[in-house]
Amino acid sequence: MEVPDAASDALTARRYLIDLAAGERRRLRLAILAGTSVGLLTIAQLVLLARFISRLLVEQASLAELVPLMAGLLVLLALRALMLYLQETLAQAASLRIRQRARRSLLDHLARLGPVKLTSRHSASLASQLVEQVEALDGYFARFQPQLWLAVLVPLPILLVVLLLDWLAATFLLVSAPLIPLFMALVGMGAERLNREQFAAVARLSGHFIDRVRGITTLQLFGRTSHATHEVHAAADDYRQRSMRTLRLAFLSSAVLEFFASVAIAVVAIYVGFGLLGYIEYGPADELTLFSGLLVLLLAPEFFQPLRSLSQHYHDRAAALGAAEGLVALLNETPDAGRLPGAAVPPPSCDALIELEAVSVTYAGRGRVLGPVDLTLAAGDVVAVTGPSGVGKSSLLQLLAGFVAPADGSIRRVEGLSLAWMDQRPLLIQGSLADNLRLAAPDASRDDMREALARAGLGELVSALSQGLDTPLGERGAGLSGGQAQRLALARVFLSGASLVLLDEPTASLDAETEGYLIEALQALAEEGRALVIATHHPAVMALAGRRLALEAQATVKGGGP
Secondary structure, X not given: OXXXXXXXXXXXXXXXXXXXXXXXXXXXXHHHHHHHHHHHHHHHHXXXXXXXXXXXXXXOOOHHHHHXXXXXXXXXXXXXXXXXXXXXXXXXXXXXXXXXXXXXXXXXXXXXXXXXXXXXXXXXXXXXXXXXXXXXXXXXXXXXXXXXXXXXXXXXXXXXXXXXXOHHHHHHHHHHOOHHHHHHHHHHHHHHHHHHHHHHHHHHHHHHHHHHHHOHHHHHHXXXXXXXXXXXXXXXXXXXXXXXXXXXXXXXXXXHHHHHHHHHHHHHHHHHHHHHHOOOOOHXXXXXXXXXXXXHHHHHHHHHHHHHHHHHOHHHHHHHHHHHHHHHHHHOOOOOHHHOOOOOOOOOOOOEEEEEEEEEEEEOOOEEEEEEEEEEEEOOOEEEEEXXXXXXXXXXXXXXXXXXXXXXXXXXXXXXXXXXXXXXXXXXXXXXXXXXXXXXXXXXXHXXXXXXXXXXXXXXHHHHOOOHHHOEEOHHHOOOOHXXXXXXXXXXXXXXXXXXXXXXXXXXXXXXXXXXXXXXXXXXXXHXXXXXXXXXXXXXXXXXXXXXXXXXXXXXXXXXXX
């Protein structure tokens, strides 16, 4: 069963690459046309060069008589350079747009899957796919695809010219030409497998490294930094060995192909040399002249050059197929039915923002984790969601946010409902305070940012900082205390203007003073007419709520009173 699966994956990857190329066929065709023009101009250039040498040595032509040939050579050289430039520019432009489209489709698909569906994938692995694997498509579209056509279109006119000059030399070229594609196919079978393993290895290495970096404090506390360093070294060395295997195969294949091309050119050179010397008396050898023999010799390397270039870029094809298999596997993950584009969501009744009616959530392997639940939220509502750990409080927030779809029941929400999410470990990026605030409101002015920070209780802190809003933060908010990080996340909520605010244990691990600031800020949000749903165990937060939703395992729950 393993071989058919691998063959099916490879076929799917090829179809994916074909679909990607469909949108840039015009540029790719123009690149192929420019490359074919380069081949034809090369033939004309070599004809003039052979004619120049023949007239100079055989006909003893004067310099004045050779000037037109020299001028023609210079003109053809300039045109050839222009066509080469157009070929490279068009192919690179097509490749860039294809990669941009591939990356957009991946990001859109990740958004459809949602954060809950993506918990099974490591963030470093996803980043590797979005960067490394998408970039691996570059060589395939920019070099291999055009060269695949040029390997057929360019040698044909060269073979025709050689056939007109000497059919025996053309026969030598025709017989030796299939050896290069044959060896490329044999080498490609192993190269695709190695590239596929290499992409899997770099994804594992990315996840391994980022896990160790994130846990560096814990590793230091338990004295395991040396062991973790050795693990990273071992994983990196494994990747190095895989990379070297791929490179060895690429260099070996190039050497073999160069050998066969060199042998074929040498055979043609021996035939032409002995023919001109009169040692070969059969076939068309007696008719060889300096012009025809020299032109055949000059055209022989150009006949093999497109095939040799194709063999050099063949590893780009293997790399692209290996990358495409990983990308297709990600794209084949289906989002929950309720998260599919175009899924109909009816509007709620009356003035409600969102309504849940007998909804439940199930996870594969775990069964039902929430519900059935009935809940109606209107502007200004503050609902505290309580219950023991594991009863489904976070699942309810994920359901309200649209991260998961209900297994049963129905959800009705107003069209274009905007929401904000805040939990006990808010996402903070490496950058300035302003950069972190812009995650919620990219167009917010600096005055709006200062006002939001002041409302969240960080106004005095920011005023005391020498760089103000431009103060840099480390990864995950390094440089701020836990309470300050919570307040910064709360400032983002103020900036967002969201109608529905979902909070998951927002006061966990906070001191009393910070907790007081947070509760006052939440009260201010409710007074602005925003609906708040807070999963909490804290009595002070429960007291803030106008309603309380007590969840019990495997029990029907309805939105209750205070």
